Amino acid sequence: MTSVDTTIQRIRLTGAPADELCTTDLVEAPWNFDTVPGYGPGSSMGDVIPVGSPRQGQLPAEYRTASPEELDRRIRAAKAELGERLVILGHHYQRDEIIEYADFVGDSFQLANAAQTVPNAEAIVFCGVHFMAETADVLARDGQAVILPNLAAGCSMADMADIDSVTECWEQLEALYGTEPDADGRVPVIPVTYMNSSAALKGFCGAHGGIVCTSSNAKAVLEWAFERGQRVLFFPDQHLGRNTAKAMGVPLELMPLWNPLKPLGGNEEQHLHDARVLLWHGFCSVHRRFTTAQIDQARAEHPGVRVIVHPECPQPVVDAADEAGSTDYILKAVAAAAEPTTFAIGTEINMVTRLAAQYPQHTIFCLDPVICPCSTMYRIHPGYLAWVLEAFVRGEVLNRITVDEGVTATAKLALERMLAARPAG
Ligand code: SF4
Secondary structure (H helix, E strand, O other): OOOOOHHHHHHHHOOOOOOOEOOHHHHOOHHHHOOOOOOOOOOOOOOOOOOOOOOOOOOOHHHHOOOHHHHHHHHHHHHHHHHHHEEEEEEOOOOHHHHOOOOEEEOHHHHHHHHHOOOOOOEEEEEOOHHHHHHHHHHOOOOOEEEOOOOOOOOOOHHHOOHHHHHHHHHHHHHHHOOOOOOOOOEOOEEEEEOOOOHHHHHHHHHOOOEEEOOOOHHHHHHHHHHHEOOEEEEOOHHHHHHHHHHOOOOHHHOOEEOOOOHHHHOOHHHHHHOOEEEEOOOOOOHHHOOHHHHHHHHHHOOOOEEEEOOOOOHHHHHHOOEEOOHHHHHHHHHHOOOOOEEEEEOOHHHHHHHHHHOOOOEEEEOOOOEOOOOOHHHOOHHHHHHHHHHHHOOOOOOEOOOOHHHHHHHHHHHHHHHHHOOOO
């Protein structure tokens, strides 16, 4: 007997056909995967799981069998008892049943910053995915514990670039380009990692003159990088890199894709010499589902529709949309619409359905007719939240995410460079 998983059911009740789910995993309770061999951070619809990933053990039965009402009562009681000793952060892509307990709701970097505004909290419970909890730990004060309620909440995109394959790529690039700056003082290549990456890769960037970016500030970060380097190595998300550089006027033919499984990433030497941006072969399994055919259909069915997509979508989709921007951009665009408007949004379904509920004066729907939440965000369920909170009340810290001290220093440097590169406003 398991408690009811209400997110998918609610989505169905709001009009989606019951059979239109992108994976049958989503009708199962997340704890059915707790002991699946190999299941860990990043496992998403068959992705390879990095060796050494921490594993989520079986959630105790009392949390698996509790009704939603009982979990609600227990979470609220634990929160009330802990007061300001603990803060709960909720990413926009989390289900409503988690967001309702969050002290802060935002994107990954907003939440990492929010964690810094509560220096007195002994613990930060990050209802998001693994790389976000790592970033919070990098920025947290000494002694503050960062807790990820379910260790299986990884990010398949983040896992598409790991420290070994990026280091190997870097060595090949150094052998090809050398390390000497040009006459303008620009080094051959600057590494740029998207926030959606492991702390080890943020540390790599910090240690190699590089920087972190988010989907909100990718343009400012690329400008920073081009001032200092002849080229950029951008990982793990090819789409954010391509969309941002294209909007800045970089021709597509100067953006080769780097396949880490092939020598020189599968490229000719001359192509790499000419390159301005080397794009890692990574993508988000949620955002790559959006297509230009969906946009055509939305325009045919809803004349005048305003199509906004996330820049993790493929470049033809971004080109066909009216606008592209981060989760924060999308939220602000909807909030700022003065007249009743029809929006077709290309991002994760939980955020889209919440926007639709929040702004009933507008018609808001997801571009993808198939219901496809981020399957790793989905691993955070109230059962896991109740489990870690009640343990903390008893003095136990479960599922703590700790970044190595050596990595923390250089990862922080790359994050600080990003903050300095961020344009005002
Ligand atoms: S939506 Fe995509 S990028 Fe974001 S956590 Fe899920 S898999 Fe990762």
